[in-house]
Amino acid sequence: MAEEKRHVTYADAxxxxxxxxxxxxxxxxxxxxxxxPEVIGGLGGFGSLxxxxxxxxxxxxxxxxxxxxxxxxxxxxxxxxxxxxxxxxLVAMCVDDIVVSGAEPLFFLDYVAIGKLRAEHVxxxxxxxxxGCRKSGCALVGGEMAEHPGVMAADxxxxxxxxxxxxxxxxxxxxxxxxxxxVVLGIPSSGIHSNGYSLVxxxxxxGKTVEELNEPLDELGGESLADxxxxxxxxxxxxxxxxxxxxxxxxxxxxxxxxxxxxxxxxALPSTLDAVVDRGGESGxxxxxxxxxTYMVDAAGLTQDEAYKTFxxxxxxxxxxxxxDADRVRDLLAAEGLETFPMGEIxxxxxxxxxx
Numbered sequence: 001m002a003e004e005k006r007h008v009t010y011a012d013a014x015x016x017x018x019x020x021x022x023x024x025x026x027x028x029x030x031x032x033x034x035x036x037p038e039v040i041g042g043l044g045g046f047g048s049l050x051x052x053x054x055x056x057x058x059x060x061x062x063x064x065x066x067x068x069x070x071x072x073x074x075x076x077x078x079x080x081x082x083x084x085x086x087x088x089x090l091v092a093m094c095v096d097d098i099v100v101s102g103a104e105p106l107f108f109l110d111y112v113a114i115g116k117l118r119a120e121h122v123x124x125x126x127x128x129x130x131x132g133c134r135k136s137g138c139a140l141v142g143g144e145m146a147e148h149p150g151v152m153a154a155d156x157x158x159x160x161x162x163x164x165x166x167x168x169x170x171x172x173x174x175x176x177x178x179x180x181x182x183v184v185l186g187i188p189s190s191g192i193h194s195n196g197y198s199l200v201x202x203x204x205x206x207g208k209t210v211e212e213l214n215e216p217l218d219e220l221g222g223e224s225l226a227d228x229x230x231x232x233x234x235x236x237x238x239x240x241x242x243x244x245x246x247x248x249x250x251x252x253x254x255x256x257x258x259x260x261x262x263x264x265x266x267x268a269l270p271s272t273l274d275a276v277v278d279r280g281g282e283s284g285x286x287x288x289x290x291x292x293x294t295y296m297v298d299a300a301g302l303t304q305d306e307a308y309k310t311f312x313x314x315x316x317x318x319x320x321x322x323x324x325d326a327d328r329v330r331d332l333l334a335a336e337g338l339e340t341f342p343m344g345e346i347x348x349x350x351x352x353x354x355x356x
Contacts, residue, residue, distance in 0.1 A: 015117075015147045022119040023145055030123070030130035034140040038106070048141035050107050060169035064103035067162045068093035072197040076205055076229055078155055080213065083121060085232040086159065087128025088135070089194045092233035093257065094163040095136040096317065099237040100253040100268070102173045102244055103165035105138035111160040112145045115152035125159070128232070136237040138163060171244075175270045177251040182346040183323050184265070184275055185330065187338050189316035191290045193233040195258040196311045200229060203299040220291045228292035236317045239336035248332040249325040256312040263309060265318050265353045274349025275320075278342070278356055279304065287341045289314040308355070318343060 011018075024043060031043055040049035055061040070089045077086050087110075095105040110129050112122060122145055133140045152158075192200065204225060205213065213226040220228050236255075244250065252268040265275050280286035293314060297307045307313060319340070321329045330340045344356075 013149065015149060023117060023122040025119075027123055027126040027130075030127045031140050034108075034130050034133040034138070036106070036137075036139040039139045039141060043142065045142075048107070048109065050139070050141060055166060058166070058168040062103075062167050062169050062172065064098045064101055064165045064167055065163065066094045066097045066165075067160065068097065069158065069160045070194050072201060073194050073229075074158065075201060076197065076226075078157070079205070080210060080226050080230065082226070082230055083124040084128050085230055087125050087130070088132040088232035088235065090129055090159050090161040091132025091136060091138075091163075092235045093194055094161045095132075095138060095165070095235065095237040096233075096255045097257075098163060098165045099240050100174075100255055100317075101167055102171055102241075103167040104241045105136050105163050105165040105237055107139045107141045107164055108133050109141060109162045110143035111162075112143065112157060113148055113152065113159075114145065114157035115148060116154035117145060117147045125157070129161070132232075132235055135235045137241065138165070138237075173244075173250055174252050175268055178268065178270055178273060178320050178346055179251070179322070180273055180346055180348055181323060182251060182320050183326050184277065184343040184345060185319045185321070185326065185340040186287060186315040186343040187236060187317040187319065187333070187340055188234075188288065189256070189290065189312045189314055190234045191228060191231045191292050192296070193257070193312055193316060195260075196296070197229075199300055199310060200296055204296060205229070217295075219295050223291075225292075228295075231292075234316050236338065239333070239338050240317070243329075243332045243336050243338070246332050246335070248321075248329050250319055250321050250329060252320045254318040254320075256315050256318060260307070260309045260311055261313060261315055261318070262305075262353050266351055268318065268320055269346070269351045269353075271351040272348065273346050273351065275344055275353045276347050276356055277344040277353060279308070285314075286343070287314055304355075315343065320346065 038051040216222045254265045254268040256264045278286045
């Protein structure tokens with residue numbers, strides 16, 4: 001007697017294509033709000049179309065691309081069931097990497113891998129990505145939502161982002177423009193941003209209930225740990241591009257991410273020069289450090305050297321320029337809403353960051 005064939009649908013296997021279609025419908029408006037004139041068509045195609053006609057006005061257009069994720073900050077968002085800001089983190093990590101060469105972010109794509117797809121859940125995530133794209137001036141032209149039953153827990157998800165930008169080669173900035181005697185300016189971070197979260201979870205999150213994480217803390221100025229650690233990463237790209245277009249005479253920039261100031265500011269240096277950064281002294285730090293970072297440094301018992309190699313220490317972006325141009329750079333950045341403060345100077349050396 002022939003064995004009766006089983007009837008197993010894709011939904012039975014854990015993938016709900018109908019919910020996927022609902023998720024796409026839920027994000028269409030947010031995605032459309034990021035459109036630039038160069039975007040051709042909308043969601044739904046096999047590939048995303050973006051006109052390169054504007055590049056013809058450049059002397060030597062150079063495409064600059066970047067990709068990144070949010071890392072273990074996502075685990076805290078999942079614990080607290082708060083998903084509306086991690087998309088901004090994702091965009092920030094990508095666009096603020098490519099802007100340091102003077103590249104304008106043009107378009108962005110995202111990849112969302114999730115255990116069990118829920119339309120309203122994905123809509124929160126993608127609305128954050130769209131908000132990040134809007135702030136940075138790039139278009140969210142497409143992406144992928146991949147449901148992974150049996151591989152990821154139902155409430156787990158991971159994010160990856162991909163950005164493409166453009167710079168005119170004669171106007172690009174970077175280490176080759178940096179000179180001895182240049183000054184280093186810092187632009188404040190909003191908090192921890194998106195790096196150091198494996199340590200944050202270990203010293204401040206693990207073992208606490210959601211209720212405890214939402215309690216106001218005096219050490220954080222009355223803010224809760226939940227709010228402090230999920231504050232989205234500041235997006236600098238849009239303002240920096242506008243300042244460069246206005247003539248800001250910047251030589252180089254460094255996005256302060258994983259590895260802190262020590263392992264990122266050096267990436268803006270040639271091999272013959274060092275950055276000497278003023279950390280302050282007995283009277284206190286040389287600039288304001290967000291309370292949440294001080295809290296984490298104290299909780300982990302980090303030394304100063306360890307702290308400056310783990311967290312951004314209140315600096316989201318560093319800018320290098322000639323001392324005679326510092327006031328003009330400050331003014332043009334201020335006009336775009338970016339505060340600056342002195343961090344240090346460029347001296348002869350071997351391409352490393354030193355502290356005093």
